[in-house]
Amino acid sequence: MASGAASKPAGDVYEPKAAFASATSTGLQAAAVGAFVSAIQNALGSHSAGAAGFLTRTGGTIGTFAAMGAAFAFTEAAVANQREADDALNGLAGGCAAGFLAGIRTRSLPIAVGSCAVVGAAIATFDYAGQIAGATEEQKEEKRKNFFKTQPIFHKPSPAPSTE
Numbered sequence: 001m002a003s004g005a006a007s008k009p010a011g012d013v014y015e016p017k018a019a020f021a022s023a024t025s026t027g028l029q030a031a032a033v034g035a036f037v038s039a040i041q042n043a044l045g046s047h048s049a050g051a052a053g054f055l056t057r058t059g060g061t062i063g064t065f066a067a068m069g070a071a072f073a074f075t076e077a078a079v080a081n082q083r084e085a086d087d088a089l090n091g092l093a094g095g096c097a098a099g100f101l102a103g104i105r106t107r108s109l110p111i112a113v114g115s116c117a118v119v120g121a122a123i124a125t126f127d128y129a130g131q132i133a134g135a136t137e138e139q140k141e142e143k144r145k146n147f148f149k150t151q152p153i154f155h156k157p158s159p160a161p162s163t164e
Contacts, residue, residue: 023074030069034062064105072098072123083127088128095123 014072041058042051055062076094080086103112 007156014080014086016081017077019074019077019081022077023070023113027066027070031062031066033069034065037065038062064102068098068101071101088124088131091127092120094120097118098123106138 034079035054038058038061039054042053042062045057047053047057072094075097078088079093088103096116096119099115099117100112102119103109104118105113106112134157
């Protein structure tokens with residue numbers, strides 16, 4: 001049981017995520033985006049490969065996108081299942097895995113570690129902001145009241161009307 005689970009309301013029960021199904025689905029979607037990016041790279045490049053360049057010259061982009069998407073989804077789901085919590089730390093771990101793969105493509109460990117930190121922080125920030133924005137109105141109001149201090153209202157006593 002994760003330490004964050006103790007702070008959850010009694011009715012809020014974690015539902016495990018299917019890590020492999022999520023990784024497969026996200027990997028295929030990312031491969032489609034990678035195919036689009038590869039087609040754009042092929043169209044904008046000057047070469048004699050023709051349309052086959054979509055796979056031969058820039059086809060590695062498809063695999064990279066697919067691997068990053070699958071690594072992100074699998075890591076995010078696996079960390080969430082292990083911690084039994086659905087929060088921004090899961091996105092941090094998934095983003096780090098995806099960023100590390102992007103950095104490894106450059107064949108540089110410092111770039112891979114830096115990409116891990118940058119992509120992980122960006123995804124975690126996005127997830128945290130989404131959790132705030134996706135809250136109910138009552139939760140938002142409570143968070144706002146806790147964040148902003150209320151100013152005391154001082155009233156000057158008005159002079160009593162004279163009876164003279």
